[in-house]
Amino acid sequence: MSIFHAIILAIVEGLTEFLPISSTGHMIIVSSILGINEDEFTKLFEVCIQLGAILAVVVLYWKKFFNANILKFYTKLAIAVVPALIIGYLFADKIDALLESPMTVGISLVLGGIVLLFVDNWFQNPKIDSEEKVNIFQAIRIGFYQCIAMIPGVSRSAASIIGGMQQGLTRKAAAEFSFFLAVPTMAAVTGYKLMKNHELIFAHSENLQLLLIGNVVAFIVAMLAIKFFIGFLNKYGFRVWGIYRIIVGLIIIGALLMNVDLKV
Template structure:
């Protein structure tokens, strides 16, 4: 039963990592509903996100390879790499300093439910704003824009806010075109989630056993295949329907969970 639960959680992670509905928030809620007893320290919920990140690396492999190979002589590649690094640093700093508080206090179904609702309202409000896009290509983002997106990503330390939601909607507020905002969020996820998973494994390594590793592996593989599907489809969906459907979804799920939690 634990392996089936790990499979379900991995699929949920992959399906929600790259859309603004909070994959961590969904995992916390479903773990609570299933009564899943995973590895100590909530390490399962964090590390399986690497499966979805691997999917992004595969989809954007050629672009990432061009960037790496172009670093020695291509100024655009160096600027792109610097933008990703600068956007990553604020969350890395806050994550290290507030790691224990986040895990012990904020990983709560109540916190997630409220954050889902408030984030949904924020998405609907931002979607109604008429902000003229000024930035259309992620490779051309100025460093100050990358830093602003990185600072806004820190909001996602609150489970339920959504890392992709904070970065995408924050980018829209800063004048980034929809598709470019989503792509930058996808690419920024690579160092962000790799750093979070590495730090979590470091903090909890002594508590992990063989069975824990197997559960994580099941969730990882499921997240990879689900993430691969979503990354290929989500840009087309966003271009056609915008972000409002995700806002309404967040409000509905958050409200339903608050109602369910209040009945316990």
């Protein structure tokens, strides 16, 4: 992996992590196009640069993460992340196997896109407009929705936002709760991967430099993407993202059916 590759992947991570279009799916395809998909460090890199993206959430919403109600806030997040931690641990091998399937990504993008075409019509009378009004039971239900995103191409953001809307949250409140929930979820995944594959970081002298660059770029791009997404979502809803997902998914499926090498 070169610095150029690191910057490209970090931009993709920052742009897609909090949008309902699947950051994992996009990075799987982009790393394949760049020809670095079979590099073990690339796979670790794609996970580790999530730290930069989640730091963007903490910085943008620092008042949420460091305020007088911090215990209640973190309790909800801790409980909501439990389903993902348990299911992720129990089915880690099967999830890793799915991560090597571009066809799974393509199909998930299309199916998720179809859902996004109609989701705005399903939840038209939200009653919860802020995280403070989300109770423990609603938080854990949203956490279960998040688990669907363990299938590559589904999108953690899309799954948890839809889960939030199903629990009565407005689009803005559901998106923000999804951002908050990403912090412990992605931190846990990244920490686990680092402990399991820490030797890869020091296998080559430039790996630490690549991780630093990747996290900085992902942080900056994620800051911009989050600000853009909240405003766009409030004004236009999910339909545009649904159309985008369907187009990208069909392109991936079509390429695979024509025997284009997207092996990851």
